[in-house]
Amino acid sequence: MRRWNGAGLSRPEPDAVTSEEPLEVRIETRPLAVIMRTPGHDEELAAGFLVTEGLLRERSQLRAIRPYPRNPEGNVVDVHLADGVVPDFADLGRKIATSSSCGLCGRSTLAAVRRRFPRITDSVRVAGSLLVDLPAKLRQGQETFDETGGLHAAGLFAADGSLLCLREDVGRHNAVDKVLGRRFLDGAHPSKATVLVVSGRVSFEIVEKALAAGVPVLAAVSAPSSLAVALARSSGMTLVGFLRSGRFNVYSGPSRIIGSRGR
Secondary structure, X not given: OOOEOOOOXXXXXXXXXXXXEEEEEEEOOEEEEEEEEOOOOHHHHHHHXXXXXXOOOOHHHEEEEEEOOOOOOOOEEEEEEOOOOOOOHHHHHHHHHOOOOOOOOOOOOHHHHHHHOOOOXXXXXXXXXXXXXXXXXXXXXXHHHHHHOOOEEEEEEEOOOOEEEEEEEOOHHHHHHHXXXXXXXXXXXXXXXXXXXXXXXXXXXXXXXXXXXXXXXXXEOOOEOHHHHHHHHHHOOEEEXXXXXXXXXXXXXXXXXXXXXXX
């Protein structure tokens, strides 16, 4: 690449850019979806994607996730379900085909999402003074971002601020799916007493994914959308936005945040 210095272009020089490749997810060899992602942690991404789409609810429903043997590039994974788990491919296809980063992901109403996933009742409480430190902890773990400057990150923290899992990806939603997928594969589902921190804004779909995993506190360094706030409030989730520079806004569930005035 060449740099613009105000007077003209520099000589060509190398630069690191983020990898982006398609990953095809199959169920019992049947194609289901293609996800544009940063290669790596593909098993977690596939598991998290199926959890947040409502297909998988318990670890026992999943037998294995393996690379598809007929794809030498490694960009296809095959999900094998436990006996008796029969997906509705027609319904899944409709939802996934209409999915987009705008947030609605094929479900047109908040009520439809609430019917799919249980309300958050976790009574965990998190200190505000702890929350403000989490973006720095997230940033410290973004090794690939340091090289490219082009990746989003999601990190799942315990209530005491310890990092449980962090993943980077070119897609915000993929980073969340990888984190939640890792927890699911480890048998830690739902993710009770945790805080999910994301590096960008919070869309409806990010809240939906957190709800699917049972995450009680969702925090972002940027702004939430109106639908994200509405879903968080109706689902009993604590939603924090603009978590940066030692400050943040609480849009729902303030009772889980311990402040300096006895709360």
